[in-house]
Amino acid sequence: MIDLLAQFNKAFESKARLNIMSVLMVNDSMSFNALKELLSLTDGNLATHLRALEESGYIAVSKQFVGRKPNTTYAATDTGRQAFQDHLNALEAFIKNL
Numbered sequence: 001m002i003d004l005l006a007q008f009n010k011a012f013e014s015k016a017r018l019n020i021m022s023v024l025m026v027n028d029s030m031s032f033n034a035l036k037e038l039l040s041l042t043d044g045n046l047a048t049h050l051r052a053l054e055e056s057g058y059i060a061v062s063k064q065f066v067g068r069k070p071n072t073t074y075a076a077t078d079t080g081r082q083a084f085q086d087h088l089n090a091l092e093a094f095i096k097n098l
C-alpha cells in the first residue's frame with residue numbers, strides 16, 4: 001500500500017492542478033481566461049498553478065496578440081500527458097487495493 005502511495009505525483013496533489021491537467025488532457029489548448037472561467041479560479045491562483053506545471057515541464061505556454069490584446073494559451077506536453085496518466089494509474093491501483 002505504501003508503495004502505491006509513493007507512485008502519486010506531488011505536482012497533481014493540488015485540486016487546481018489536477019483540474020487544469022484534466023482539462024488540458026481533453027483539449028488541444030485552452031486560453032488563460034477560458035481556464036479561469038471553467039475552473040472558477042482567481043487570476044493569481046490560476047497563474048501560480050500554471051507556473052508550477054510549466055516549471056515541471058507538464059504544460060507549454062504560447063503567447064500571442066489577437067488584435068491588440070494579449071492571448072496566452074496552455075497545452076499539455078507529452079511529458080505532462082504521460083505524468084498525468086501515470087498519476088491516474090497510481091490512483092486507480094490504490095483504489096483497487098483498498
